[in-house]
Each structure stands twice: as structure tokens, then as C-alpha cells.
Amino acid sequence: MDILDLTAVELGRKIKAGEIGVAEAAEASLAQIRELEPELNCYVTVDEENVRKQAARVQKEIDDGVLCGPLAGVPMAVKDNMCLAGLPTTCSSKILENFVPAYTAEAVERLIKEGAVVLGKTNMDEFAMGSTTETSAFGETKNPWNPAHVPGGSSGGSCAAVAAGECFYALGSDTGGSIRQPSSFCGVTGIKPTYGTVSRYGLIAYGSSLDQIGPIARSVPDCAAILETIAFQDKKDSTSILREDCDFTSALVDDVSGMRIGIPTDYLGEGLDDEVRAAVLAAAKTLEEKGAVVEEFDLSLAEYAIPAYYVIASAEASSNLSRFDGVKYGYRTKEYEGLHNMYKKSRSEGFGEEVKRRIMLGSFVLSSGYYDAYYLKALRTKALIKQAFDRAFARYDVILGPTAPSTAPRLGESLGDPLKMYLGDIYTIAVNLAGLPGMSVPCGCDSRGLPIGLQLIGDCFKEKNLIRAGYAYECTRSYEMPKMARQKAEKEAEQEVQ
Amino acid sequence: MANIISDETIEYVGILAKLELSPEEKEAAKRDMGKMLDYIDKLNELDTSGAEPMSHVFPVSNVFREDVVTNGDDRENMLKNAPQQKGGAFKVPKTVE
Numbered sequence A: 001m002d003i004l005d006l007t008a009v010e011l012g013r014k015i016k017a018g019e020i021g022v023a024e025a026a027e028a029s030l031a032q033i034r035e036l037e038p039e040l041n042c043y044v045t046v047d048e049e050n051v052r053k054q055a056a057r058v059q060k061e062i063d064d065g066v067l068c069g070p071l072a073g074v075p076m077a078v079k080d081n082m083c084l085a086g087l088p089t090t091c092s093s094k095i096l097e098n099f100v101p102a103y104t105a106e107a108v109e110r111l112i113k114e115g116a117v118v119l120g121k122t123n124m125d126e127f128a129m130g131s132t133t134e135t136s137a138f139g140e141t142k143n144p145w146n147p148a149h150v151p152g153g154s155s156g157g158s159c160a161a162v163a164a165g166e167c168f169y170a171l172g173s174d175t176g177g178s179i180r181q182p183s184s185f186c187g188v189t190g191i192k193p194t195y196g197t198v199s200r201y202g203l204i205a206y207g208s209s210l211d212q213i214g215p216i217a218r219s220v221p222d223c224a225a226i227l228e229t230i231a232f233q234d235k236k237d238s239t240s241i242l243r244e245d246c247d248f249t250s251a252l253v254d255d256v257s258g259m260r261i262g263i264p265t266d267y268l269g270e271g272l273d274d275e276v277r278a279a280v281l282a283a284a285k286t287l288e289e290k291g292a293v294v295e296e297f298d299l300s301l302a303e304y305a306i307p308a309y310y311v312i313a314s315a316e317a318s319s320n321l322s323r324f325d326g327v328k329y330g331y332r333t334k335e336y337e338g339l340h341n342m343y344k345k346s347r348s349e350g351f352g353e354e355v356k357r358r359i360m361l362g363s364f365v366l367s368s369g370y371y372d373a374y375y376l377k378a379l380r381t382k383a384l385i386k387q388a389f390d391r392a393f394a395r396y397d398v399i400l401g402p403t404a405p406s407t408a409p410r411l412g413e414s415l416g417d418p419l420k421m422y423l424g425d426i427y428t429i430a431v432n433l434a435g436l437p438g439m440s441v442p443c444g445c446d447s448r449g450l451p452i453g454l455q456l457i458g459d460c461f462k463e464k465n466l467i468r469a470g471y472a473y474e475c476t477r478s479y480e481m482p483k484m485a486r487q488k489a490e491k492e493a494e495q496e497v498q
Numbered sequence B: 001m002a003n004i005i006s007d008e009t010i011e012y013v014g015i016l017a018k019l020e021l022s023p024e025e026k027e028a029a030k031r032d033m034g035k036m037l038d039y040i041d042k043l044n045e046l047d048t049s050g051a052e053p054m055s056h057v058f059p060v061s062n063v064f065r066e067d068v069v070t071n072g073d074d075r076e077n078m079l080k081n082a083p084q085q086k087g088g089a090f091k092v093p094k095t096v097e
Helices: A008-016 A022-040 A048-063 A106-113 A156-163 A180-186 A220-230 A274-289 A302-323 A338-350 A353-366 A371-395 A418-423 A429-433 A463-474 A483-497 B007-017 B023-045 B075-080
Strands: A043-046 A075-079 A117-122 A169-174 A189-192 A212-217 A260-264 A293-297 A398-402 A438-445 A451-458
Touching: A008 A022, A008 A220, A022 A043, A022 A048, A022 A075, A022 A117, A022 A483, A043 A156, A048 A117, A075 A156, A106 A169, A106 A220, A117 A156, A156 A169, A156 A180, A156 A212, A169 A180, A169 A189, A169 A220, A180 A189, A180 A438, A180 A451, A189 A220, A189 A463, A212 A220, A220 A463, A260 A274, A260 A371, A274 A293, A274 A398, A274 A438, A274 A451, A274 A463, A302 A353, A302 A371, A302 A418, A302 A429, A302 B023, A353 A371, A353 B007, A353 B023, A371 A398, A371 A429, A371 B023, A398 A463, A418 B023, A438 A463, A451 A463, B007 B023
Parallel strands: A075 A117, A075 A169, A260 A293, A260 A398
Antiparallel strands: A043 A117, A169 A212, A189 A212, A189 A438, A398 A451, A438 A451
8 A cells, every 4th residue: 555545534544543654654745745846846845854843743742642633644735825934935926935924824723733744835826816826936837637737726736736646635725716726627626615714814815805725635525624624713814704513524424315406507608618518417417316406507697707806806916915015024126216116116026927917907996986887896796696696505505517617728828818817717706706615526537638627616604515415426436646646656566576 | 909098097007006017018018907807897787786895795794802912022033024124123215305
């Protein structure tokens, strides 16, 4: 058996049973990182020395009976927009290249308290703005299923690292699909929880009314266990909510009999790749055969989600990113004349193209004369989209559809036409506007061997419906790992035979 | 393109966004923003007159707490990230002539 074949929860169990040491698991992850990073670039920062220190401490606490959770000792990775004290947190931007936070994000802190071993920080689209991880200032991440393709984004590094076996699970953040879409492209499972379920304290903000941290892993049980650990009402994030139903692992039941599943016809129409449609409908069929009641319905308003999102997210970004001014942290330009010139030059030199594009659009839609026509109009549209989902959830427990209209595009094909790239988020974005939980589960590969994601959407606070449906579906399949992730294990096996 | 962004508008947006654009960047920004606004104008097809602007999905109001300091003095750590510092403070260019 190879350690890297295990899911996070399986590894946690073996560590607890004393069959595998924490250091042994961490070394296996580090070896895989060394093997594959030159090609994939999933991480911005790997902190080898610190990993070993953490492993020793966690092992001791497990041995002493202090740590007994399901994830104790399991090596994991954190998207580089979440602060970790003492380790660079860059948001994959030049403007934060040298930023070392003095505190740790609450979601990360909660996992560390449960014995997580943090391997490092994963690559992303700069400030989470993008759908391919190509806008990173530190080079693109490549898709482990085929390095000529993107891993998706913005949590592309996290998803690619999980798929490649460079960590057992990861945290991502999702503002318009940034956990679900790269999960789909990389053949892993990711959950964007109900808005407010996970504290955003220590998450570098992009669109505050939409941002939510969530788990990325190989299996639904892994994601449920991680979410159970990070869900928390935090006084340090006033938008976090008190929930008493966070025992997500209790929903890991292989039974969907009587579950009402709706497929929006709007999510199956023009623009959807035929192979993706076929795989998603086959997954729906599987759930139907297991006893779910599946039907198609008209969700409506689907085409208005993207324009509303780009107004709201850009507006919030223009405000959130005004803190990067070259005064308290981050990049400061070398030559300047006076304070305002220093601000302007630092920001212009520090931010990448896509980030500047969104800051400008956001500044524009918030400016006097345009505020009502654009910003308030988008907020009214958001209300209508929420109402459309409310109507749907009066009839269905789960909404099912594709996560993305296609599988992963080739590197270099997306950034030339931003509007076209934005359209790739058509099935994920409305979920953020309405604050709903959403999940992507692998449902096969296309003829080119690239993974396809099935998206499950629930009503607010109904993650358990997603977990139940996702788990029941997962139970009918085996986990598929990209060939590349197996290279090292195969090489070693060969050597043993010789 | 229905939305034509003028030089004055892009200049004004640059001031609001605190960004300094080269002439080429300005032209690109005018084009990109015009295209994006054309797309966003799709929202005008929708009658939203009956909908209140929704900034938050849950009916939450202000969250208050007692005004008590809970974190410690972390000045040294905070200043570590400063591009320039002097005497325990962030150093900035002269702001008042």
C-alpha cells in the first residue's frame, strides 16, 4: 500500500491506530512535492523544515491523547490568500510578495488545533481574480491530468495539489466558483459552504459579501470532516453565523431514496459541452436509480448572474483592495514624488492586469452618477436570483447540474478574452450571489481524459443534503487519480521488482 | 460597442482607483471597460422595480460587542512588514507642505 493512495480521513485513522507515523505521512507528501512541483507549480511556498517540526509536535500530542480528531496528523495545504503567522502570504501578487502575517486565519487555526500539518501555501489567481490560476504573479499552475491544460481557478493550486497527491486536502476560497470550478477541472471534491458558515478572519478579502472558505479533498467524507472542523461562529468575523447543525459527517449516508433533485434546464442549454452534459445526466440517472426523484425544471435568470456578479464583486474588490497602498505592508515603488504619487505608482506596479481591470470597473460602478444604474441594479438582480432559488428549493432538496460548461481549457487560451473566461463561471456564480452551499464531485472524464465535475446546490444551511447526495453518488464509483500522481509509486514498484 | 468610455472618464476612474496608467494601458482599459459595461447592460432587460437592493442574503442587522481590547500590543510584528519605518511608526512621504 502507498500512503498517497489514502484519503485524508483514511490516513487520519491509520495515524491514530499507530500504523502510519505523522512524520512518515509528511515525508510522503514532501517527496511527492519534490517530484512533481517542477512541472506543476501548485505551491507558492513550501516550508519543509517547519513541516517536520509540526509533524513531531502533532505526533507527540496524538501519542499523549491530546489530539484525537479524524484529521490529526494529516498533511494539508492552504490557499495563499489565507494568513498563516510567520509564513509569506502573497495572494499570488507582486504587491504582497514579501508580506509575512503576524496572525493566522481562523479557519486554518481551527485545523491546526485539530492537528493539521501545514505543508505550505498554494498558488492561485492573483487576489482570487480569475478562473485559470494563470493570473498568478508566480507562474501558472498546471493540471495534473494534463500539464498542457489549466487547473481552473482561482483555487487552482489547492485543487491541483490534492489531485496530484501533493497534499491530502486543502483549503480554498470561493467567491464565484473558485473552489468548485477547479475541483471540477482537477477531478477532486470541493464544497463552498453557506455564506457565513466559516469565519473569513484572516482571509484576504476580495468580494466580502460573496467570499467563503471551504474544503477541497479526494472524497466527500474528507470534505465533511474538514467542514465540520472549520465551521464556526467567530467574533472576529461579524458575518459568521451561529449554526447548530455542523455535524456534517452525520450526513454520510448512502441513501437518497425520496430525495427530490431538480435539474435546471437553463444549466443544460447552449454553451454546454456535449460530453459534460452526458456525464452529468448519467450521474443524475445513477441517483435516480438509487431512489431519488429527479426532474428538470426552469430556474430562470441564469444569464443575469454573471453581469450582476461582476458589478458586485468588482465594487467590493475596489474597496477591499484600497488597503494596498505601500504604507503598512507590501510593495512600495522605488521612486516617487509625494504621497499620492507613491500610492499610485506602488499600486500600478504591484497589481496585475486582471486585478487592475476589476478595481477600475468597481470604482466606476460605485462612482456618483453610475451607482444606481449599475451597483443598485446588480443588488436588485441579486434579490431576484435569491427568490428564484427560494422557489426552486420549495420543490427540491438539491439542485443538480454541471459545475462548468467544459473541461479544463489549454494553458494560454483564456486570458486573451476576459469576457469569455467570465462566462465559464455561469453555473457557479449564482450560488455565491444567493449565499447557498454548493459542491463539485467528480463524475468521469471526457474523451481527452480530462475530469468532469457534477455540481450539487443546496438551500441555505442544507449542506447535509449535498453531502448525502454526493456521498451516495461517490459510493457507486472509485476515485480516479491522474497518472502523474502515480508516477513515483510506480517507479518505486518497478525498482522493487528489479 | 454601445458604451464608449471617454478619456475624461478613464482619467477620473484612475483617480478613484489610485492607479496610474500608461497611454497604452489607458486605451486597453477604455476598450475593456466599454465591453464589460455592454455586457452588464444585459441587466436592463430585467424589470427589477419590485426588488429591494439586497446587500446581505440573511436578515442580519449590526453585530455589536463591548469595546474592549482583546489583542495584545504587536507593534514590532506589525512594523516588520512596513516598507519603511521610523521610530516605531510607518514612514510615509511628506503629506503636508
